[in-house]
Amino acid sequence: MRLSFFAKPHRDWVVEGNHTSRVMGFGLIAFVLAVHMLGRGYSELTWALLGLQFLAYPQLLYWRTRKSNEPRAAEMNHMSLDSFVFGMWSAYLGFPMWSTFGMCVTTAVTHASYMGVKGAVRSAAALSAGALMAIVxxxxxxxxxxDWPISLACLLGLTAYLVSLANMAHNHNVKLFETRDKMRKGEQALQEANEALRQQLGEISVLQTRLREQANRDSLTGLYNRRYLDDTLARELARCKREGQPLSLMLIDIDHFKRVNDTYGHPAGxxxxxxxxxxLNTHARSGDVACRYGGEEFLMLLPHMPLQTAMQRAEQWRADFGTAxxxxxxxxxxxxLSVGIATYPGDGTSPETLIANADLALYRAKNNGRNRVVAFSTSHPSPSVLPNSSHASQ
Structure with missing residues (x-):
């Protein structure tokens, strides 16, 4: 891991661009002013100040800006300082036309490039303040x-500076376009990745749904299994209690199923x-739940169905299956088939009681000769007649 003091400092494009244009612009202006001042009797101090102002000054401002905590704000202030010193030199030299025009245009254009019309006004104010200071x-x-050679040099220098400024803006626009293009491509790649992720999440959701279905389904028959019944029966019973509706529960057993296996083989069974x-699936309503309860026993959960309707249904299913x-x-x-039925609320108010009473009714149906439907409320089997083993083996 690199330590922070080895990291390269962030370089603001405004600061870097202005440093380049300032060095070039100040150099051109220094050349023009020096040619203009030759032979006019200016003191050595004036020449020294000219060199410091237009050659050392840009480097000093760049160093100060790089050290600032807010380099861009510092650079904006330095641009105004440029205008101020340009105004002082113009007034001190007697407002030589083309050099004054060049300094005014360069600083106004630079200000306007970053701050719009407000920047141009700010530049004019700083120029005026500098000129007044020199006059005072x-x-x-x-x-x-x-002289015309100096005027020509001013025009060429001004042109070179403006072209340089335009080129800097062009380079910035190119970089901005490239950055936007990269962002657009990155956004497109991100959208594609998000779409792929959404598809994967959708596939995972479908897979989870299938897995839940598989966990709740009997692999042989495709009906719900006992695990699913445990949750559903309690929920449906609670709903029927709230709504004041009946709920019927059927336990269905295939008679002599062991004989079928022994006679025709387990694949036939x-x-x-x-x-x-x-x-059962064909005749079930949308709210009914058909389960394989165990072995050759099936369970039908019939919400909102009274006993008499359940009896009629069971009789129809028994008859259809028996004649097929x-x-x-x-x-x-x-x-x-033998069928035992228990109905809420008369035959029980809890899942355990309903299943137990439907099981007792089924035992009575098998004990009375099989191939029949028996309701718990009409049979009332006595626990004393129950065998020790399960009726499913009979």
């Missing part, structure tokens, strides 16, 4: 005439399970 200190002089699952023939290879398989 050295008296008023007015000698605008200049699996196909019988799938056939029952298809029938399943073709499996060379086999023609028929099987019957």
């Amino acid at each position: 200190l050295f008296g008023f002089r007015f000698s605008p005439a200049m 699996d196909e019988v399970l799938r056939a029952l699952a298809r029938m 023939t399943l073709v499996f290879g060379d086999f023609h398989i028929q099987a019957t």
Whole structure:
């Protein structure tokens, strides 16, 4: 990791550009003024000040600006100082026409480049203040005439300075365009990355949904499993309680399913399970929940369904399944159903009670000969007649 004092300082483009144009502009002006002053009897001090002002002064300002905590603000103040000293030199030399014009134009254009019309006004004010200062200190002089070679040099120098300033603006615009182009390409790449990320998130969401579905589904029949039932039954029962609606629960068992497996083989038994699952799914309402409860037992959760309607449905399903023939290879398989029903609120007010009472009703249906529908509220089986083993094995 590099230490901070080894890092290169940030360079402001205004400061750097102004330093270049100031060095060149001041050098040209120094040359023009020196030619103009030759043979006019100016003191050695004036010549020394000219050299310091137009050759050393730009470097001093650049050093001071680079040391400032706010380099751009310092540079704006230095531009006004440029105008002030230009005004002093113009007044001191008697306002020589083309050199005065050149100094006024260069500082006004530079100010306007960064601050608009307000900058040009600020430059004019600083020029005027500098001229007044020179008049107060050295008296008023007015000698605008200049030799034509010096005038030509002023025009060429002014042209060179303005071209330099325009070139600096051009280079800045090119860099700005390149930066904007990079930003545009970066933004486009970011949008593409975001779109790819959105697609990935969508795929992940779909995958999560599928995984949740797989976790809640029985792999053989595609019906919901017991895990899903545990959450759904409690939620639907609570909703029916709030709305004052009934809820019926059916436990459905395939009679003599072990015999089907033993006679036709387990693949045939699996196909019988799938056939029952298809029938239940086909006749289920949108709010009903069909589950494989375990082995050859299925459970139908029927919100907002009273007992009598549930009995009619169960009878219809029992009859349809019992009369259907399943073709499996060379086999023609028929099987019957036994159904036990418990209904909220008469047969229980909790999930556990409803399932237990539906199970008791199913036991009574199987105990009474199978292939029938029995409701808990009409059968009232006595716990004393229950066998020790599960009825599902019968």
